[in-house]
Amino acid sequence: MPIYNLSINGKSITTSNIESDTPLLWLLRDELNMAGTKYGCGKGLCGACTVHMNGNPIRSCQIPVAALGEQNITTIEGIASDNKLHPIQQAWHDLDVAQCGYCQAGQIMSAVALLKETPKPTDEQIEQSMAGNICRCGTYVRIKQAIKLAAGIEDNTAKKMDYSLAKEVK
Amino acid sequence: MELVNVNRRSFLKMTGIATGGLILGWHVPKFAIAATLENPKALNAFLQITPDSQVMIYSPNPEIGQGVKTSMPMIVAEELDADWEMVTVRQAPIDPIFGRQSAGGSRSINTNWDNLRNAGGSAKHMLLQAAAEQWAVNANECRAKLGYIIHNPSGKKLSYGSLVERAANQNVPAPSDLTLKSFDEFTLLGKRIGGVDNLAIVTGQPLFGIDQHKEAMSYATFVKSPAYGAKPKKANLDEIKKLPGIKDAFIVKGAKTPRQLAHGIAIVATSTWAAFKAEKALVIEWDNSNAASDTYSEMKAQAEKLALKASSNQKLLNKGDAVTGLKNAAKTVSSVYSYPYIAHTPLEPMNCTAQWQDGKIEIWAPVQLPQPAIGLVSRITNVDPADITLHQTRVGGGFGRRLANDYVMEAVAIAQHVKGPVKYTSTRESDTGHDFYRPSAFFTFNGGVDEQGKITAWQEHFITMGGNKKANGPAGRRTTVFPAPLINNFELSQSIIKSKMPIFALRAPQSNGLAFPIQSFLHELSTLAGRDHLEFLLEVLGESKWLDEGNKDSLHTGRAAEVLKLAAKKSGWGKKLEKGRGMGMAFYFCHSTPVAQVVDLSVDENKKITIHKVTIVGDAGPIVNLSGAENQCQGCVIDGLSVVMGQEITFTNGVVDQSNFHDYPLQRMPGVPEIESHFIQSNYPPTGLGEPAYPPFAPAFCNAIADATGVRLTHLPINKLGYSI
Structure with missing residues (x-):
């Protein structure tokens, strides 16, 4: 071979x-x-x-x-560097995006690529860039919120957690 | 990922005795947070505390995306008054000590509520006793707060960690001796708490069944007949065995039913890819003598013919006199509804890792019913359950597909022929074509209203597929579904179209189908009467009462009215809307949780739908994890959207026509609306949301289309009618 x-x-x-x-x-x-x-x-x-x-x-x-x-x-x-989560990973974590979690690695990779290309995407750009990723549990609302959080785009529908287990990354 | 499995024996050994060394909860190489627990002591089966006050809580039930790996330990932590920041959660081993460890029927929270609270409360009681003993004071002078016991008069405090040694020697209190919190004393429950596996998920750590990796592991796939229930007669196995990477290929004889173990051909390889590739080279001759030969288009034609009749001889419910009620009505309306077969399609394909060695079987599996999985394997292999160990993994979606343990048994049947561990992975095509489907049904309704716009009669002919003499389980039609119990002249009859095609429970069984026709037709009646749907629904609900007095799992009309009223308020129900825009409302009650939804949407002349907002209100009692509850509501709406817009399973001569996501589409991000969830936290024990929030979407959505356009949609999926989103 x-x-x-x-x-x-x-x-x-x-x-x-x-x-x-x-x-x-x-x-x-x-x-x-x-x-x-x-x-x-x-x-x-x-x-x-x-x-x-x-x-x-x-x-x-x-x-x-x-x-x-x-x-x-x-x-x-x-995608994490220097033992620090990528901002997309951090946002996914902080907004508790996952339900079963199975699709999320693929979602995160698509979102990281989107922000690299388009640091401040519009809603439509987010939707189009993420359209190739299926989430069977239906976490799209939070995926969009997390992308905006990582991109520093205001979204008053996003809700942060009161507590997250293991929230500090050392 | 569990690196060390604590079984019952070591549990008992651990109780009250220090265990040396490390116990790793889950392993996150770069981001190690509270991953080690040194010298933990068990205060009961559910929790252990280390001398440095870390609390480890076992989550007993399968995590399938419904959030129980976080919410169940939260209930323990609440009564323990633990500091959530100090909590580590681990998936529990399968052990009767944890009760029924299952994920189904939205019952994890309500059936375990008392046990989990008692586990936390009991440990707290022992810590209070230990502190009182140490201070030589009365325990009722002490209180617990965030990981400390505080002596009220002096203000002295001791950490849980410093007390655990002494606490472990206290008598375990009887549940009746515990004073549990009243709901308004909760400090953790009701908050938004991030999932305990979130960090592992976002960093791609191995968590799922399909991620299992063992030393010297083989990889396998399993090929089943295209027509459901056929047997392989012969196949080109010798050729397959010569293909690169192929270790073995053999026929597996099925058990009594394919839901236990299907007939098929196993391919064992050095990689999953090699096995998948070899599958394509398989040439199999099937014995179809016992296989299904149904064709959906023929069954549908039969159903359409039956639907011409308003009733059948097989009455499921006959209250009052519906025929006279219709005759005496001021106005009547008649409609035929249908929905198709659908599949579960969790995104993690069916898979299981197994090892069968020296008469013992070890299994790593993503399952919803682990205990029955062990039972099934034992029955079919004749191996004693004590010699079967099943490790629960995180599950990449359940939706009811993993209530069947066929794929566990398939892996075990393959493992019998393989030296060492073997990971069996099914292809997406095999999953789509060999599911146990939600069956199709047709409905003929005749209804009438009087001059005052009140319902005079409801006549329903339910035509179901997939049952035999009786239509039970997923093919059935419960007679308690709202509004049947509240209408005087109600006739419900049934016809059954027999089929061999496999059916089984899917998220909110029965309800997932029934809600659409029944709650849509109810809207047809309020429209016929020229009345506001909210006001009409409230009138049908009538006075506030339990429909089955004393049964808290029955519908309470007052709770139903409250979710409807709040949904109307939050959605702006009744506001004036521009042309082409409409709002639809639906109520549904199942799994002990009443839920109302309002959909606000517009439809353009090309039948393109824009959903502006979905408002969802449920009364599941006190919310355990607000983040999880909101997640379930969002997921239910989006799942409902997939079903309404484009999902349909059909079959020809017993062979399913769909194979993958191109012909069995799931909703994607474009078109997903804003979803607003609200909860009425009534003072009843908490119930689930993963299923109850799902059924009302389809009727609320179609009622909104009727409001926007005047067009009543009666057949799913609606992409067949030219609608898009």
Whole structure:
């Protein structure tokens, strides 16, 4: 089997034990034991597997390992820096966005990419950028609020928690 | 993720005896917060306290997105007077000591309320006794506050951690000796509390069933027949076994029903991808002799024909004289309604990790009913339940799909042939095509009103699919659904279209379907009478009373009236609206919680709908976690929107026609409205919201379209009629 040199979350990874058509999703989950990126549909329809390639959101279930080259891949495990949550992660945490939580890694990756491109998105820009991510539990109201919170856009419908467990990130 | 599982034996060992070493709650490598609990002492099965005053509370029930992993421990913490900042929560092991550990029927909070309060109250009592002993004072001179016992006269205080050693030696009080708080003394309950797994979720830590990773683990998938209930006769297994990454492929013989264990073909591989890829290369010859052969379009045609009749011989309810009531009516209206089959589609596909070794089975599974899962595995494998260990993981959505444990049994059946642990993952296509569906039904209504606009009669012919002689469970029509108990001349008859297609409970079983036709037709009657729907509903509800006196799970008409009135007030009900805009209201009562919704929307000439706002009011008693309650309400509205706008499962010759999210769409962010939730926190024990807030959306939405356009929508989903959002 061919050898692939990959860059994932800033680390160089060499893999020699994987079929060339294996989607990035399954390389991450089964081979590298990075389970944050989720399988939802396998067809690029639900966005649960969203990661970044050079900062742009992609559906990792649709990209075979052979097509990755030396592009920089970032996953949900790699967006916090210096032991500090990304502002999007912090907003998700602070507004208690998740219900079951399964889709949220993909939602967060789409939202991070949106704010990188458009630091102050309009409601419509948020809706269009997030339209590829399904939340079966229906947390879209809070997802939108969290994106605005992270972007510093006022939204008086958002409600902060009275207490959060583990709110301080050391 | 649980790294150390505390089973019952170690529990008993732990009680009152210091345990050395670390117990890791969940492991967050970079962001380690209160992840270690040193020398915890158990004061009862539900909670442990460390000498440095950290409190660990077990959450007994499956977390499926309904928020119980946070709300159940909150109830313990409230009565304990713990400082929530010092609380760590862990998923409890499966153990009878925790009672019925299940997620279904919106019952986690109301059935565990007393137990959880007693667990907190009991531990607090022991801490108070310990402090009194240490100070040599009377315990009634002491009080508990935020992790401390305070001696009232002197103001001295001791932390829970400093008292736990002594507290563990106190007698455990009888529940009858405990003084629990009155609802107005709550300091934690009713607040907005973030989910205890939030940090792990936003950083992508492994939490879910599908995230399980074991040393030397194999990966598998399981292929079931396209037609429900068929058996594999033969397959090209030798070819499959030669494919790259494939370790094994074999036929699994099913159990009595596919809900226990379906017939199928297992593929075991070195990765999930290899197994999925091999599935595509499978060539299988199926034995369809016992399989379903139903075709939905034919069943629908049959239902439409039956719906031409106002009643059938099979009466479910016959009060007064509906036929005469209709004859004597000043005005009458007749309508036929229907809704289709729908699927659960939780976003985490069905999966389970299992290991079968030396006669013992170990399972890691995202399930709603873990105890019955162990029972099922035991019955089918003949392995003693004591030799079956099931670890609950966080669940990526339930919606009733995971009340069936078929996928647990599938994993165990595969594990029997595999050395070491194996993780079985189902494809999305298999999940969509092999669900246990919410069945379709048709309804023919005839109703009348008199000169005063009061209902004179309600005649309903309920045509259900998927039952046999009786339409039970999800295919049934409860006769207690509002407004049946409050209408004098009420005739309800039933016809059953038999089908082998699998059906099962889905979020708010029965109610998820029934609410739409019944609460829509009620609006047709108020419209026929030329009356305001709120005023009409309040009149139907009548005087304030329990419909079944003494049964707090029955409808209380006064509570119903209050949620309706508040929904009207908060939504601006009755305000003048521009052309093309309308408001719709619906009430529904199920799972002991009355809920009203008002939808405010506009419809343009191209049938494009803009929802301005949805107002939802429930009376679930005192709210445990306000954030969780609001989340459930928002989720119910959006789930309702998916169902109304575009979801339909159909089948041809027993084979489901839909496969993935392109042909079975879920609501996405564009079009999602503002959703405002309000709660009447009446002084009854708390009840659930994860289901009761769901049924009223569809009728409120369609009533709003009728108000905006004059067009009555009677068949779901409405994208088939050209509507979009």
